[in-house]
Amino acid sequence: MRYIVLLTALFSFGFATGASAQDPFDGVATEPRPDEYVHWDADAFGRFQDELEGDLRDGGGIWGTPFAYLNALPRADHRRHDVQIIHRSEYTQPEIHDTKWDIYVVVDGTGTARVGGTRVNYEAGLPHEGQRPRLEGAREFPLAKGDILHVPARVWHQVVTEPGQSITYALINVFE
Secondary structure, rough: HHHHHHHHHHHOOOOHHHOOOOOOOOOOOOEEEEEOOOOHHHHHHHHHHHHHHHHHHOOOEOOOOEEEEEEEEEEOOOOOEEEEEEEEEOOOEEEEOOOEEEEEEEEEEEEEEEEEOOEEEOOOOOOOOOOOOOOEEEEEEEEEEEEEEEOOOOOOOOEEEEOOOOOEEEEEEEEE
């Protein structure tokens, strides 16, 4: 009964109608706005993947691992994110970022994400090439087309595939 009396009082004083009439977007600036609306469709991702697979066939890769990328939306001073398209297969080294959060959107293939834990089997002072560190104590997540993975800054992470398999994903890098 008290609940009904309270609701009646709120409506009679106009609190409920006033709150619902407010526009939560009122006051959001719309200018200046950079002209960088981008739409990548399935055909665009197919072209990206073909280019990246070619890079790996031609000996591309990072630190001697089968990893290739392109900057689909390069970093810019006016925004706190960028977008890369990544294609990788088999082993790639674990990584960690001080101020960058990663959002993976898998567009093709399968793999395993290892998140957290501690990097082991890495010798500081030696070149990255030829080293094969791993993550001890990491959680593992299977990845497949359509999956999204969010990895916060300051967390070790690694994406690997089974021998002969590959994975392609859009990587949205968000900077603190």
